[in-house]
Amino acid sequence: MPRVVPVTVSARPDGVHPELPRDGTPLPVPTMGPVSRLAAAALVALTLLGLAVALVADLVVLRQATATVFLLLELGVAPALLARPLRASRFTLVALVGGLVAAVLTGITMATLHVWVPVPAAVVVATATVVMLVVAVRRDLRALRDGRLPEAPAVEVPRPGDQAPDPRALDRRALDPEAPAEARAASTARLPLVPLATVAGVALVVVASLLVRGDPPPGGLLSIEGPLWWAGLVLLVAAAVVAVVSRRSPALPLMSLSGAAVLSQAIAYGTPTMVSAARHVGVVESIRANGGTSTGVDIFQSWSGLFAAVAWAADVAGLRDVMVVATWWPVMISPLITLAATVLAARFLTDDGRAWIAGGLFGLTLTLNTLYFSPQSLGVVLSLSVFALALSGRPPISGARRRSRPASVAPWRLAAVLVLGCALAVTHQISPYLTTAALVVFVAFRLVRPWWLPALVLVPAVLWALSNASVLGAFLLPTAFGDVVSNAAPPAHSAATLPVPVVKTLAFALPAAVLVLLGLVALVTVVLRRGDRRAWALAVAAVSPVSLVVATNYGAEGIFRVTLFAAPWLSVLAASLPWHRLLPRLARSSARARRRAAVVVTSVALVVVVGVNVFGATALDWNRVASADTTRVTSRYEETAAAGAALLVPGTGNATPGARTARYDQVQYLTREALGGWPDTSSYDAAADEARLTSGLEAWDATERWVLVSDVVGAYDDRYGFQSYDDYTELAAAFAADDRWEAVMTTPTATLYRLSTTGAGDE
Structure with missing residues (x-):
């Protein structure tokens, strides 16, 4: 049966629905x-x-x-x-x-x-x-x-003597972006266009991706997907726009959009x-x-x-x-992140539509932190869930003075936070601390009780870290503490010898620009709601992840984690933008004019955000995706090489799907950086380069010597300016022409060689 929840912060521009009680009276929730x-x-x-x-x-x-x-x-x-x-x-x-x-x-x-x-x-x-x-x-x-x-959904029941509502009036109110929940309830009984359009859109995306299965091309996923795929994406965007404007639930289209890119990649590449x-x-x-x-x-x-x-x-x-689980993991975790962010946003926004907009914004702006089979992806979900539980005892709506402090979190919720904290502690190194930082902010702003709730996340993390302190040396450098500028700097590639291609720059710059725009909208919200301490709490929570780059550079990835843990709060602020204060004339206009404006704004925003999401997630597929051929080759090496063997990757190791079997700690991987880096590209001599690399490998302390030549390694070096793909192709031919190298495994895009001569350094 419908249960009741207290009315809290409304997503309406004026802070409260005029039809909703202003004294905290419970409302039925389906x-x-x-x-x-x-x-x-x-x-x-x-x-x-x-x-x-x-x-x-x-x-x-x-x-x-x-x-x-x-x-x-x-x-x-x-x-x-x-x-x-x-x-x-x-x-x-x-x-x-x-x-x-x-x-x-x-x-x-x-x-x-x-x-x-x-x-x-x-x-x-x-x-x-x-x-x-x-x-x-x-x-x-x-x-x-x-x-x-x-x-x-629960619908308001007229009191005795009240005139029955006009169905046509209810239908018109359901199309109004500012209509309350009971007004749009009548419209939801019609044909479920949004779910049907979502199913059709996902089906088109799946079918289109099945038709282009193969290795990632230089142009990424967008260069091979056909009209069916684009039609599916357009249908999903249209379903989301219709849902938002007509006050239906945008849950299905927004979650589908957040996972459309990774679903297409999993089907098309199978890796x-x-x-x-x-x-x-x-x-x-x-x-x-x-x-x-x-x-x-x-x-x-x-x-x-x-x-x-x-x-x-x-x-x-x-x-x-297990690579099959790793392949499909993002397809499951991406919509789940959007869902978790939405449930969290609902702690601040009583309007379901705006809560889903906040969750969708977060789920679609994550391409700076690529979602894949990693502890960080699960850590984000657990952190969002902790926040949703901790913020359950929130204060009433603005203007309600019946209590100045939030209700304490129920004991069962505290137990759930502790369990989540334990799971978070054993899963990811930094997520518990960034979660704690935001919780401390909400405690300081009196939005979370009891005050010691953050300890339920922090203590398990500290205890687990102390028990594994021996592996933290490379991440906790005393010289890095306090060096915020250096710690926040993105990864630098000083070994690059060529200009970085535009596509690589855009793949990072466009998602970053969307995050900046999201931050600007959030800033406008804070300014317009400067009298609301919840808005300030969200703003400070968005700044709290900076604490990470105060302590460490986290392997030159600190800035990416800062944006990841700031984005949920920025999304909530952006979704609660009081547009009527920015556009008072539009706010006073007719419902038809407001509806048209909502269609235009929602459509443009979704097209931009979805477009950047898809481009950022797929533009670098050529060098980023774990090639199926290369994966099979590295597996063969790890399964058959003697303990202590060394595999030379004549390029960067970032493109090599190595260490993928149970024997990963018994063999070595060696990259160009360890043997002197990349040669001058102005007068490249592939034979001389191959001879130098082979000589360096012969001098390396190893029981056996192997080399991996893979297209994806050449693609990565090309995209990051280390070596042109043409030069890498010549180097691959030089290894094939050297009689000392015996081909052990050959695939269309990767070849595994073993050195057949005995060199210095043998044990």
């Missing part, structure tokens, strides 16, 4: 009814049934699919069904994040203690899930029998969108092979919460290659 909840339970039950059938009939593919989906996506559904009825968006967030947290904590516990029992652990959680599903289903069937069907994902897969395979983590080996082993969770799921599913 929650999931028995039918929706039974559907969620049926989905999990079907997955478990499919897994049981797969185990009995030895259906490998079905087992891989069902076990992976259950342990990484559905583990939290049954517990969420036992909770009190929630809105669909919050239920989805609780179920997905709760399941991921359970998988992380289960996996890291087994991995840390080296009690690796993946199948028995899965049996326990599956049994518990079945029990919880039975309890939840019985309760919902009883509610269904009793006629409690809170499926439709992770970032080379670094291969190294993370190597940690997963190491946990599977060794029955736990190897503490002190590297920072990935020490903060391996995500990797342990995936290792658990992979062992239960019988996955031979």
Whole structure:
């Protein structure tokens, strides 16, 4: 049935809907009814049934699919069904994040203690899930029998004697961007155009991407996608515009837009969108092979919460290659980030439409921090969830003086924050501290109680860091402390010998420009709402991530993490812009004029943000995507090379998907930087360059010597100005012509060689 929540900060320009009570009187909010909840339970039950059938009939593919989906996506559904009825968006967030947290904590516990029992652990959680599903289903069937069907949004019920509302007037109000929720409820009963358009748009994107499967081209994804793909994207944008302007929910189109680029990449390339994902897969395979983590080996082993969770799921599913999980991870995490940001925004914006706009803005402005299979991607979701829980005890609307302090967070929410804090502590190194910094800001502005709530995130992180202090030396340099300018500088490529291509510059400059524009809109909001301490709290929270670059440069990536943790608060401020103060004449105009203006502004904003998102995410595919051929070649090297062997990458190591197997710590990877860098490009001699590199490798201390020649390495060097692609092609031909190099594995875009002569430095 509909539950009530206190009215808080409204997204209306004047701060409060005129139709809403101004004294904090509760309003009905639609929650999931028995039918929706039974559907969620049926989905999990079907997955478990499919897994049981797969185990009995030895259906490998079905087992891989069902076990992976259950342990990484559905583990939290049954517990969420036992909770009190929630809105669909919050239920989805609780179920997905709760399941991921359970998988992380289960996996890291087994991995840390080296009690690796993946199948028995899965049996326990599956049994518990079945029990919880039975309890939840019985309760919902009883509610269904009793006629409690809170499926439709709550609509204001006229008082006795009141004149019945005119349906046509309700319909007109539903099209008004400033109409309250009950006005648009009547319009939602019509044909669900927005969901249908969203499904059609996603279908077009999927079909179009299936038609262009292959290796990434120099022009990126946009250069190969055809009219069907563009039509799908236009349909999604149109659905979002219609939803926003007509006051329908833009949830489906905005979440689909946030994942459209990564979905297309996963289908078209069939491999992770970032080379670094291969190294993370190597940690997963190491946990599977060794029955736990190897503490002190590297920072990935020490903060391996995500990797342990995936290792658990992979062992239960019988996955031979975890790269498939790494490939599809962004497709799941991108919409989830948008959803989490929306639920957080709803703590400040009572208007659902504006909350979804804030979440969509955040989800679509993340291309400076490429989403891929990484702890950071999960860390963002966990941080947003912590904020949403902590800010639940927020103060009433502006002008309400009944209490000056926020309500304390409920005990169960405090426990949930602690659990999330523990999962965050074992997953990512910096996310807990940036989360704590923002929480401290909200405590200072009296928006969060109790005052010690940030400790629930900070203490687990500090304890985990102290237990893994041996691997933090390279990240906590005393000389870097306080050097904000240097720490905030983006990565520099001093070894570059050529001008950087325009496409590479634009791939970073355009997303940065959108973030600057977002910040300017947020600044205008703060100025116009300067009397509202919540606006100031959001502004200071957006500045709080700067604390990271005060302490460290985080491997020259500090500025990217600062923007990542500032963007949620900037998005909320931008979405709450009081436009009527900027455009008073428009605010006093007719509903038709306001509707037209809303269509134009929303369309332009979405086209710009979506366009920059897609371009920023795909423009560098040629050099950024983990090539399938190169991935197979590095896997062959790590699986067959002797311990202590060295593989030369005649270019930058940033384009090499290495360290991707359980033996990654037994072999070496060597790049050009270690052998003197790149030669002069004015008079390039490929044969001389190959001879110099081979000689340097022969002198390297190794049991065996290998070399990898890959198109993606040449592409990366070309895009970052290290070496032209033509020169790299000549170098590849020189290695092929040298009789000392024996081709071990040859693919269309990559070749693995082994040195057949004995050189100095052999052991």
